[in-house]
Amino acid sequence: MKGDGKGEAAGGGASTPAPATEEKKPEGGEADKGGASATAPTGGTAEEGKALADQNQCMMCHGQDLKGGAAPSLAGVVDKLKPEGVAEVLKNGRGGMPALGAGWSDQQMSSMIEYLKTVK
Structure with a gap:
């Protein structure tokens, strides 16, 4: 039972930072800026x-x-x-x-x- 309780707490805490990191990666809109400068x-x-x-x-x-x-x-x-x-x-x-x-x-x-x- 102790393993189940720790797993739930660790799982919940680990899933929160992942989306925040993923959100930062698309901000690399510099590729879009590069495409815009091609015009x-x-x-x-x-x-x-x-x-x-x-x-x-x-x-x-x-x-x-x-x-x-x-x-x-x-x-x-x-x-x-x-x-x-x-x-x-x-x-x-x-x-x-x-x-x-x-x-x-x-x-x-x-x-x-x-x-x-x-x-x-």
Whole structure:
């Protein structure tokens, strides 16, 4: 009988912390945040993007009009890669392209994408 009484008390106490621990694990919504950042940010302007391109000296590699130089033309790049793809390249780099946008805000990223849409 002593074993039954201890088992009930231990069983009841052990089951309470388990759900609390399980509840904390789903809070790792950082994966959801990562998925949300895969979408292209919005709200920027082409004018702000041009200023950002000038600051980051994009023209040094992509040419004065961004239509090619040492690096490929950016004409139509948003149509080819979609805004999400452009944001990915800016954040992570690709080939010889450095990750210039790794520390950019959503506003800055959106502005650069809006500016790149104007390059025809």
